[in-house]
Amino acid sequence: MEVAGNPIRVQSLVQDGKTVVVPPQYVQPPETRPQHNNLQKEKKSFHVPILPVIDLSKTSNSISEQLGLACREWGAFHVINHGVPVELLDEMRRVGRSFFEDCTMDQKLSYSCDPNSPASEGYGSRMLVSSNDTVLDWRDYYDHHTLPLSRRNSSHWPHFSSNYREVVAEYSDQMNALAQKLLGLISESLGLPNSCIEEAVGEFYQNITVCYYPPCPQPELTLGLQSHSDMGAITLLIQDDVGGLEVSKDGEWVFVNPLSDAAIFVILADQTEIITNGQYKSAQHRAITNAKNARLSVATFHDPAKMKTISPAFEPRKYRPVRYADYVSSWYTKGPEGKRNIDALLL
Ligand SMILES: O=C(O)CCC(=O)C(=O)O
Ligand SMILES: [Fe+2]
Numbered sequence: 001m002e003v004a005g006n007p008i009r010v011q012s013l014v015q016d017g018k019t020v021v022v023p024p025q026y027v028q029p030p031e032t033r034p035q036h037n038n039l040q041k042e043k044k045s046f047h048v049p050i051l052p053v054i055d056l057s058k059t060s061n062s063i064s065e066q067l068g069l070a071c072r073e074w075g076a077f078h079v080i081n082h083g084v085p086v087e088l089l090d091e092m093r094r095v096g097r098s099f100f101e102d103c104t105m106d107q108k109l110s111y112s113c114d115p116n117s118p119a120s121e122g123y124g125s126r127m128l129v130s131s132n133d134t135v136l137d138w139r140d141y142y143d144h145h146t147l148p149l150s151r152r153n154s155s156h157w158p159h160f161s162s163n164y165r166e167v168v169a170e171y172s173d174q175m176n177a178l179a180q181k182l183l184g185l186i187s188e189s190l191g192l193p194n195s196c197i198e199e200a201v202g203e204f205y206q207n208i209t210v211c212y213y214p215p216c217p218q219p220e221l222t223l224g225l226q227s228h229s230d231m232g233a234i235t236l237l238i239q240d241d242v243g244g245l246e247v248s249k250d251g252e253w254v255f256v257n258p259l260s261d262a263a264i265f266v267i268l269a270d271q272t273e274i275i276t277n278g279q280y281k282s283a284q285h286r287a288i289t290n291a292k293n294a295r296l297s298v299a300t301f302h303d304p305a306k307m308k309t310i311s312p313a314f315e316p317r318k319y320r321p322v323r324y325a326d327y328v329s330s331w332y333t334k335g336p337e338g339k340r341n342i343d344a345l346l347l
Helices: 010-017 040-046 060-073 086-102 103-109 164-190 196-201 271-276 324-334
Strands: 053-055 075-079 123-124 140-147 204-211 227-230 236-238 244-248 254-255 263-269 283-289 295-303
Touching: 010 103, 010 236, 053 060, 053 123, 060 075, 060 164, 060 196, 086 164, 086 204, 123 283, 140 164, 164 196, 164 204, 164 236, 164 263, 164 295, 196 271
Parallel strands: 053 075
Antiparallel strands: 075 263, 123 140, 140 204, 204 295, 227 283, 236 263, 236 295, 244 254, 244 283
16 A cells, blocks of 8 residues: 555545445444444434534623533534634635645645654645554545744645635634634633633644545445544534534434534544543544545644643642643554543543
8 A cells, every 4th residue: 555655545546436445454343333324324313412503603601601511511512603704714625625636646745744754744644543553544634734833834835726825824823713712711611711721721733634535435334534532622623515524422423514614613622621620521523434425624723832731720630630742642652542542641
């Protein structure tokens, strides 16, 4: 599967319809396969829990209760009326899709990330691969380092859409402001000062990952992205109308219906779980594939600086304090496997 030291991209497997059987590296063991059988669909149709929707145009008092419930029960929710123009969300999706669909494979490969360094910037396909026997995700991606500004080197980014770099930069700034606002509201919903979680996290290290999930000939055998929780503080995600994101709730996988082009999906990540002392949980999530349509999502991660030590803001502490650099390196060494890394910090 290696081409001159560069792992194969999933998209190149499906071009020209040449792959009708998924290569063995992408086949999930039976226990992690998505349930595509009819029995499961029937079961689900009786009771389909729906992810909460928070309207940010409401007063913070009235948001607080809803937000608290969403963070306690799901660790994830949609936000609407958040103030980010829908035109910008649409442009972000458009330029992202254009990179994957309008460029040749050679052009895309000229932006390859470093295959030997986790979370390096650029075009890749193996972000969550921890060892040689990890089952591969049915996903390609482009990761941008966007904040702090000292990490942002937009001259390295693609420019096949003439405004690609401007769109990503503007999108980064808007997501940064929204993430700050949400962490403020989340702090208040726990009776903490507005700035509490933001100060505990410190200056945001922000990455924007455009995810591209090509159609998969055997979706019942694969995952677009394996089950994990995000390692930082808060993730903001937009997607197209294909859908594929699932969130785990009470041991069941719940499909996140794309709400509207204007909605943004919020995922609490592990450091927020630690700071809130487990009152709010990071959401375990994954992406499934489908046989018909390529799917695009854009995930914007807001993380602490590597040198920052994260500890609970409440006593008695339920989690051991952790230096974020140590958390990240254990995450990449062991692999995410659901929430094993955060669970390992429980006292
Ligand atoms: O594509 C999605 O919906 C999920 C992406 C995601 O969870 C991630 O990149 O961490
Ligand atoms: Fe994620």
